[in-house]
Amino acid sequence: MCGCDRGRPAPSASIYTLAPIKLPASTSAIGMEFTLIPAGKFAMGEGVDAQEVTLTKPFQMGVHEVTQAQYEKVMGVKPSKNKGADNPVENVSWADAVMYCRRLSHLPAEKAAGNVYRLPTEAEWEYACRAGTKTKYGFGENDSWLGDYAWFDENSGYKTHPVGIKLPNDWGLHDMHGNVLELCQDWYGEYPSGAATDPTGPTSGSMRVFRGGSFGNLAAACRSANRFEGGSNKRSLSIGFRVAMSPSSQTNNPTPITLPESADSIGMKFKLIPTGTFTMGEGDEAHNVTLTKPFQMGVREVTQEQYEKVMGVNPSICFDPTSAIIYGHSVNPADSITWDDASAFCRRLSALPAEKAAGNVYRLPTEAEWEFCCRAGTTTDYSFGDDRSVLGQYAWFHANSEKTTHPSIEYSSDSRKPNAWGLYDMHGNVWEWCQDWHGKYPRGSVRDPTGPTSGSRRVLRGGSWGDSAEYLRSAFRGRDEPSSRRYVIGFRVVLISSGK
Ligand SMILES: [Ca+2]
Numbered sequence: 326m327c328g329c330d331r332g333r334p335a336p337s338a339s340i341y342t343l344a345p346i347k348l349p350a351s352t353s354a355i356g357m358e359f360t361l362i363p364a365g366k367f368a369m370g371e372g373v374d375a376q377e378v379t380l381t382k383p384f385q386m387g388v389h390e391v392t393q394a395q396y397e398k399v400m401g402v403k404p405s406k407n408k409g410a411d412n413p414v415e416n417v418s419w420a421d422a423v424m425y426c427r428r429l430s431h432l433p434a435e436k437a438a439g440n441v442y443r444l445p446t447e448a449e450w451e452y453a454c455r456a457g458t459k460t461k462y463g464f465g466e467n468d469s470w471l472g473d474y475a476w477f478d479e480n481s482g483y484k485t486h487p488v489g490i491k492l493p494n495d496w497g498l499h500d501m502h503g504n505v506l507e508l509c510q511d512w513y514g515e516y517p518s519g520a521a522t523d524p525t526g527p528t529s530g531s532m533r534v535f536r537g538g539s540f541g542n543l544a545a546a547c548r549s550a551n552r553f554e555g556g557s558n559k560r561s562l563s564i565g566f567r568v569a570m571s572p573s574s575q576t577n578n579p580t581p582i583t584l585p586e587s588a589d590s591i592g593m594k595f596k597l598i599p600t601g602t603f604t605m606g607e608g609d610e611a612h613n614v615t616l617t618k619p620f621q622m623g624v625r626e627v628t629q630e631q632y633e634k635v636m637g638v639n640p641s642i643c644f645d646p647t648s649a650i651i652y653g654h655s656v657n658p659a660d661s662i663t664w665d666d667a668s669a670f671c672r673r674l675s676a677l678p679a680e681k682a683a684g685n686v687y688r689l690p691t692e693a694e695w696e697f698c699c700r701a702g703t704t705t706d707y708s709f710g711d712d713r714s715v716l717g718q719y720a721w722f723h724a725n726s727e728k729t730t731h732p733s734i735e736y737s738s739d740s741r742k743p744n745a746w747g748l749y750d751m752h753g754n755v756w757e758w759c760q761d762w763h764g765k766y767p768r769g770s771v772r773d774p775t776g777p778t779s780g781s782r783r784v785l786r787g788g789s790w791g792d793s794a795e796y797l798r799s800a801f802r803g804r805d806e807p808s809s810r811r812y813v814i815g816f817r818v819v820l821i822s823s824g825k
């Protein structure tokens with residue numbers, strides 16, 4: 326890119342920590358340009374809020390905001406109000422942008438290359454915007470230069486303009502200031518206090534982060550550190566996005582969080598799940614769900630041993646002779662359990678003297694609780710990312726199960742990996758009954774949903790040892806009649822306190 330320094334004084338060493346550098350460039354299958362952003366350390370935020378942030382992994386950042394042509398190529402629709410093939414796409418929500426990233430990642434050429442597209446984290450966005458600067462803008466402090474770099478309220482005519490007309494920053498990125506506000510991956514929240522490494526924002530929230538200001542904002546609102554917030558479904562003609570890209574090998578490790586753990590009188594373990602808001606479902610069904618009450622989620626599926634202890638019978642068909650020899654009983658998940666059986670198990674377990682004395686009440690998870698726990702803060706197809714090639718590390722499914730369930734205990738050597746909240750087999754092993762009747766999701770944002778008041782089938786989640794990868798996705802909804810008894814179906818339970 327030539328002409329980068331036009332209209333701007335030579336940078337002084339006291340303002341710039343890095344001289345302009347030419348970073349490696351690349352292009353996606355649909356012609357989107359990227360620049361490789363190096364790993365590094367920077368001061369995020371401004372004034373008293375500034376925090377040292379370290380980004381340990383290099384990533385590719387879109388050189389431009391996603392254009393209307395690039396959006397239409399992947400999504401097949403033209404939602405923008407201010408039309409122009411090379412103008413940034415706008416009038417898209419956070420949920421739309423996430424779906425765009427997912428579909429782009431699934432294009433055959435991108436999958437083959439192992440490219441996973443996503444929204445940048447807020448830290449990545451600011452790091453890329455600053456491009457090594459510590460100043461108000463990515464080019465320095467002077468408001469009067471902003472017009473060379475950005476479309477904002479003084480020069481935009483109150484509309485978007487084709488991307489890439491204004492000067493790029495020192496890392497070659499255009500329109501980081503102005504044109505459209507850019508969606509970030511994170512929930513909006515207070516920054517963590519102290520230094521942070523690869524921060525991804527709060528684990529839950531009600532608002533998403535938008536950055537960089539837009540054609541409609543004053544200069545000051547376009548600052549590198551300025552934050553906007555809005556709901557996941559908010560659409561506006563000043564909101565668009567750019568995408569980041571990482572190789573699939575880098576996107577499989579959401580940061581694990583250690584939640585408080587407890588055990589009950591029959592040896593089941595539970596994690597205390599925090600309250601929070603998340604985007605449930607996918608595509609047109611995506612909607613914000615807020616869970617206002619903490620609950621404890623079973624770390625694993627209920628085992629055959631635990632089921633028999635409470636119910637006196639074991640209807641399971643899958644049997645693991647090795648575990649029976651080693652442990653004296655089958656520690657595989659209970660299978661061939663009807664919804665009615667699973668509900669009866671919860672009632673009987675709650676009525677055991679030790680459980681009553683402890684004030685413990687058991688029930689099936691609601692569908693919303695189940696998906697919240699399965700996602701563990703992620704927005705990807707699976708709780709570990711979008712890369713199906715590593716599904717076998719986390720789940721028993723048709724490709725690795727050898728047509729049976731597998732032990733559901735912590736000391737099993739062939740246990741699959743847990744999700745970031747320490748929950749096992751949310752994907753695969755056995756389908757898990759949820760409390761809800763199956764039905765259409767409500768529209769808009771909801772709190773503590775419990776599903777339709779009546780129906781003919783109950784919700785099943787997570788897929789099983791007999792299913793292909795598609796059915797194991799965090800958002801995939803299975804369903805069956807409450808009396809259905811199939812050897813791919815089991816359950817896990819939620820524990821709440823009766824308040825005693
Ligand atoms: Ca922008």
Ligand SMILES: [Ca+2]
Binds near residue numbers: 750753755757
């Ligand atoms: Ca499961």
